[in-house]
Amino acid sequence: MGWVTGLVPGGKESFNTCLVIVDRYSKSVRCLPCHKEDAAMDTSLLFWNNIISICGIPKTIISDRDPSFTLELWTNIYDILGTKCAFSTAYHP
Numbered sequence: 001m002g003w004v005t006g007l008v009p010g011g012k013e014s015f016n017t018c019l020v021i022v023d024r025y026s027k028s029v030r031c032l033p034c035h036k037e038d039a040a041m042d043t044s045l046l047f048w049n050n051i052i053s054i055c056g057i058p059k060t061i062i063s064d065r066d067p068s069f070t071l072e073l074w075t076n077i078y079d080i081l082g083t084k085c086a087f088s089t090a091y092h093p
Helices: 040-055 072-081
Strands: 002-004 017-022 029-034 060-063 084-087
Touching: 017 040, 029 040, 040 072, 072 084
Parallel strands: 060 084
Antiparallel strands: 002 017, 017 029
16 A cells, blocks of 8 residues: 555546555555545545445555554554554665
8 A cells, every 4th residue: 555646636626646555465456546635534534435345354454654554543443453554664675
């Protein structure tokens, strides 16, 4: 799970960021349009409505050390769902 930022604003809501989620099992990719200014709660609702409600609760989530995924809100969500959060290694070749 990660972000693509710096996009040219587009669509009716002028989205400028994309939350990218890859299913390690099926190798499917979901790109969810959002705003760079969205709060952690907005991102968690986006994740819930587009991933968990369709695919179910993931066993693990691998993400970089982006502060938006290390906030207390996300930590609580991981605990409630029983999901393990693994962070990718910086500068891993």
